[in-house]
Amino acid sequence: MSLKDKEKWNRKYRMPGDHSGEAACEWLADNTDLLTGAGRALDVAAGAGRNAVFAAEHGYDVLAVDISEVGLEKARARAAKHRVSIRTETADLDAYRFEENAFDLILCFNFLDRGLFPGLRQALKPGGLIFYETFNLDHLKYTSFRQEWVLKYNELLRVFQDYRILRYREVDSGLAGIASLVARKPSA
Numbered sequence: 257m258s259l260k261d262k263e264k265w266n267r268k269y270r271m272p273g274d275h276s277g278e279a280a281c282e283w284l285a286d287n288t289d290l291l292t293g294a295g296r297a298l299d300v301a302a303g304a305g306r307n308a309v310f311a312a313e314h315g316y317d318v319l320a321v322d323i324s325e326v327g328l329e330k331a332r333a334r335a336a337k338h339r340v341s342i343r344t345e346t347a348d349l350d351a352y353r354f355e356e357n358a359f360d361l362i363l364c365f366n367f368l369d370r371g372l373f374p375g376l377r378q379a380l381k382p383g384g385l386i387f388y389e390t391f392n393l394d395h396l397k398y399t400s401f402r403q404e405w406v407l408k409y410n411e412l413l414r415v416f417q418d419y420r421i422l423r424y425r426e427v428d429s430g431l432a433g434i435a436s437l438v439a440r441k442p443s444a
């Protein structure tokens with residue numbers, strides 16, 4: 257990821273109508289029953305923090321990581337508005353060193369960098385949960401995204417095949433194609 261991309265996202269988050277006003281992603285909100293609310297959570301490419309703040313409201317000690325300091329500034333403001341606190345880290349995930357066996361919950365929404373899969377798998381504690389949701393191949397019908405920016409069919413199932421898949425779906429809504437997963441890392 258280049259400085260140009262960082263600037264692109266900063267500009268986006270400075271514009272009115274960005275993600276900061278939105279509620280947490282449905283895939284997270286609809287599966288709240290799986291959240292224990294105990295321990296540390298990592299929100300990867302957290303943006304303006306809608307999911308990070310949701311996790312903090314559900315009892316997690318949250319670290320939100322993103323390349324955009326403007327997005328993370330909004331995330332902190334959002335946390336304050338919701339009377340919770342989150343930690344934020346401005347970092348390029350392309351060159352990020354994940355803490356190993358550190359997180360009880362990992363969230364990754366609307367972001368795909370296949371190079372991160374090993375790091376995410378290592379960062380999760382045994383018994384921890386990962387929520388992953390982003391666009392899949394069906395989405396190419398609706399956008400000019402490049403094929404490598406979207407998940408292949410069943411790709412998340414393959415990446416986390418040794419985890420216990422708790423919930424999974426691929427939905428083509430007619431406006432977007434999205435794959436969503438919740439999986440638990442096996443206990444040591």
Ligand SMILES: C[S@@+](CC[C@H](N)C(=O)[O-])C[C@H]1O[C@@H](n2cnc3c(N)ncnc32)[C@H](O)[C@@H]1O
Nearest residue numbers: 257265301302303322323324348349350365366
């Ligand atoms: C579509 S937004 C998703 C934000 C958030 N997950 C959500 O669903 O509201 C993608 C996010 O990825 C971040 N991002 C893109 N490339 C990145 C990189 N190399 N390292 C860290 N964050 C990056 C952007 O700044 C942006 O906040």
